Amino acid sequence: MVKPVKIGGKDVESKKGGAGAGAPATVARTREFQMNKAYGQHLLKNPLIIDAIVEKAQLKSTDTVLEIGPGTGNLTMKLLESCKKVIAVEVDPRMAAELHKRVSTTPYASHLQIILGDFLKADLPYFDVCVANVPYQISSPLTFKLLAHRPVFRSAVLMFQLEFAARLAARPGDSLYCRLSVNTQLLGKVTKLMNVGKNNFLPPPKVESAVVRIQPFNPPPPINFVEWDGLVKLCFSRKNKTIAAIFKTNSVIEMLYQNYKTVCSLKGIADIGTEEDMKAKVVAILETNKFNDQRSSKLDINEFLRLLNCFHENDLHFK
Numbered sequence: 001m002v003k004p005v006k007i008g009g010k011d012v013e014s015k016k017g018g019a020g021a022g023a024p025a026t027v028a029r030t031r032e033f034q035m036n037k038a039y040g041q042h043l044l045k046n047p048l049i050i051d052a053i054v055e056k057a058q059l060k061s062t063d064t065v066l067e068i069g070p071g072t073g074n075l076t077m078k079l080l081e082s083c084k085k086v087i088a089v090e091v092d093p094r095m096a097a098e099l100h101k102r103v104s105t106t107p108y109a110s111h112l113q114i115i116l117g118d119f120l121k122a123d124l125p126y127f128d129v130c131v132a133n134v135p136y137q138i139s140s141p142l143t144f145k146l147l148a149h150r151p152v153f154r155s156a157v158l159m160f161q162l163e164f165a166a167r168l169a170a171r172p173g174d175s176l177y178c179r180l181s182v183n184t185q186l187l188g189k190v191t192k193l194m195n196v197g198k199n200n201f202l203p204p205p206k207v208e209s210a211v212v213r214i215q216p217f218n219p220p221p222p223i224n225f226v227e228w229d230g231l232v233k234l235c236f237s238r239k240n241k242t243i244a245a246i247f248k249t250n251s252v253i254e255m256l257y258q259n260y261k262t263v264c265s266l267k268g269i270a271d272i273g274t275e276e277d278m279k280a281k282v283v284a285i286l287e288t289n290k291f292n293d294q295r296s297s298k299l300d301i302n303e304f305l306r307l308l309n310c311f312h313e314n315d316l317h318f319k
């Protein structure tokens with residue numbers, strides 16, 4: 001549903017020394033604008049939150065910053081004050097036009113590049129740091145697109161829905177610890193920075209929000225992510241069941257057996273045994289390595305890595 005909303009207004013204060021020549025640090029326009037819910041358009045209206053996000057990004061004057069979904073530019077204007085260049089990817093042409101207009105009369109005009117299009121489909125240029133109040137509906141693919149980006153960037157400071165942020169940062173034993181937590185923390189350090197209430201946005205979203213910092217590991221871990229995710233997906237399909245119970249199910253044994261047949265044919269091994277043999281082999285691996293009674297909800301990244309390694313040593317694969 002598209003809802004008319006006023007951008008900014010008299011209650012939004014312009015800051016002296018803000019975003020440059022006549023441009024306040026926050027939107028101070030009063031014309032009507034149609035917010036598109038499908039694009040998660042909730043503009044940050046509190047300049048204190050914007051300042052805090054930029055401060056947490058620890059930008060250098062030489063940095064190129066990637067912003068996803070700049071909207072009308074409330075965060076963009078502040079970022080431009082603190083770095084060499086901002087590259088902003090925006091899917092909504094009306095927002096991109098508004099941002100272009102806003103920046104064009106400031107000294108920062110030549111420091112901003114707007115890419116019009118869907119972030120998930122865009123070819124990303126080089127950047128040092130990513131800062132964004134993201135569209136919540138693409139939080140997960142957006143996070144993994146960033147983590148797959150090369151060369152590895154320094155850090156990302158991102159606003160997410162509160163529960164998504166909590167799942168990203170959850171540790172073994174936390175109720176929200178899940179596949180998202182381990183997949184993200186395999187690739188980078190996640191720190192929850194602050195909670196942000198609904199009323200800091202225009203229009204207010206239905207959910208609470210939080211800002212997190214993700215610092216990708218550099219170099220990235222030398223792991224086949226498809227294999228890793230295949231194992232982790234299984235482990236968290238029933239995260240409170242024991243590892244033995246999960247891996248002994250018929251569908252898992254069948255999958256491992258099919259993949260094993262492929263590996264054996266590549267290696268020229270003729271005697272591959274039966275599915276029953278496969279079950280016995282899996283049970284033996286888990287027992288020998290003391291995984292039988294463990295539960296995914298309590299395993300840390302190193303234990304998942306050890307589990308994957310145990311399977312690989314026995315030619316068992318997940319993709």
Ligand SMILES: C[S@@+](CC[C@H](N)C(=O)[O-])C[C@H]1O[C@@H](n2cnc3c(N)ncnc32)[C@H](O)[C@@H]1O
Nearest residue numbers: 039042043044069070071090091118119133135
């Ligand atoms: C939560 S708003 C943030 C706006 C602005 N950064 C702010 O904080 O005021 C999300 C923005 O992302 C844009 N957007 C939504 N989906 C997108 C996509 N797939 N690619 C790029 N931008 C997108 C929306 O049009 C909107 O401008």
